[in-house]
Amino acid sequence: MGLVLPILVLVIWQTLSTNGSFSPTQLPQPGDIVLAAVELINRGTLLGHVAISAQRVLIGFLIGALLGIFLGSIVGLSKIAGRLLYPTVGALRAVPSLAWVPLLLIWMGIYEEPKITLIAIGAFFPVFTTVASGFKAVDRNLIEVGRSYGLRGAQLVTQILLPAASPTIFSGIRLGLAQAWLFLVAAELIASSKGLGFLLLDSQNTARTDILFLSIILLAILGKTSDWLVGLLEKRVLRWV
Template identity: 60%
Template sequence: MTYPGNPSLTSANVADGRAAAAPATPADAARPGPTLTGSGGSPANGWSPAGILANGWARLLLGLIIPAAVLAVWQISTAAGLFSVVQLPPPAMVVEAGLDLIQRGELGQHIAISTQRVLIGFAAGAGLGLLAGSLVGLSKFADLLLAPTIGALRAVPSLAWVPLLILWMKIGEDSKVTLILIGAFFPVFTTVSVALRHVDRNLVEAARAFGLKGVRLLTTVQLPAVVPAVFSGLRLALAQAWLFLVAAELIASSMGLGFLLTDSQNNGRTDRLLLAIVLLAVIGKITDGLLGLAEKWAVKRWA
């Protein structure tokens, strides 16, 4: 429609003008506008702590800050003469001790034997802990029957098992691996049994309605529902296995990092003693990191 006195003014123009002149509604005011980002893709200044922490290299460097600081304090304290060489040898002396053992072909054997003992004992202990934890977590009768005894055995110190294992299994590999097995069993048993008690009952009943029961129900529904708890127990068990290694290698060992630790103490070789401690820490962290990668895969797969 054309208005008299202004041929160029049409009804469409009037509608457009009214829309432009209309005040913004609260919904329009609440609607977010375009976000200005910097070069890093984050608001305002282009820097985001979450973005930095998501970077793998940044996380690695952040984790190395404290070890580097400890190493620096160690070097400074030994250079200043705060400790004698017997009390705390400098880092260079520890490195030289490691190179000497490598040239003799002994360090690789110590590491390989200890790692083998830990992995075998951890695998056996974790497997038994998973079975016993599943049984106790799913059966009230098994809980009443087994939980008190297992809880009491869990309080027994690792060194208390050494003379008994020597008496039963002599001083071979079986006694050493069995002690590590004992150390790995209890964390897995505890975490699995507790986690299975808190699985959603509706989920279990729905699975049973589809005909799942027994072992199939456990492996298909219940264990996948507690995958994070299971891996928490496994990581605790792996750390416990490395702790029990030193006690295991007290059983008349001639090789291994635990043997290197105690032998260095007896011979006054503090440099080798510190080398054994550093190697135990580094290898333990590496194995824990590998288990962490398996945890991420399992959580994506089942959880």
């Protein structure tokens, strides 16, 4: 069933690109996208763009997700920490991704550090919010049962709170991963010479709409593949749900 809509989109795309509704520079044919991919592979550049983008997302996501889980857990477990941190984090979350770019350039220069930091910022907020909400939403009766069995501190967290909040935590991780891919394009606008974000901008400047479409499709495929892998991990970890 999941293939029905992509096939329908391809059919409509092919029709619109060949019946004169759009010029080739506005909407290239699906076959032109394949030819563009072959061209870049023959040049030896496509895999490099994909690899560096995937690397940036992976590193940035891990940093942002780990920090989000850590601070989200503190906020979810402590009312005082929640009152202290939540308003500020909520305000920072509203800052658009591109607004961070000038500041990161001033602080970190133009190399990998600002790109990875921007991706980490994108991944942090969904993970932080859902982890905090997940711990707060745990049934208080479960906590009382754990305490009645003598569980305190770390034991209570690992044996009661963490398993109960795990489905919500994984939802946050998947949202954070999706956000990391969204922030990637903004990150690769920072003086990049490689990556799918750079390929998007370069294809716009050179009027290569076929490569532009290819970049968008590759971002969609990579984003969906990474989400699918996390989904497999979630099913394996949460077999008891």
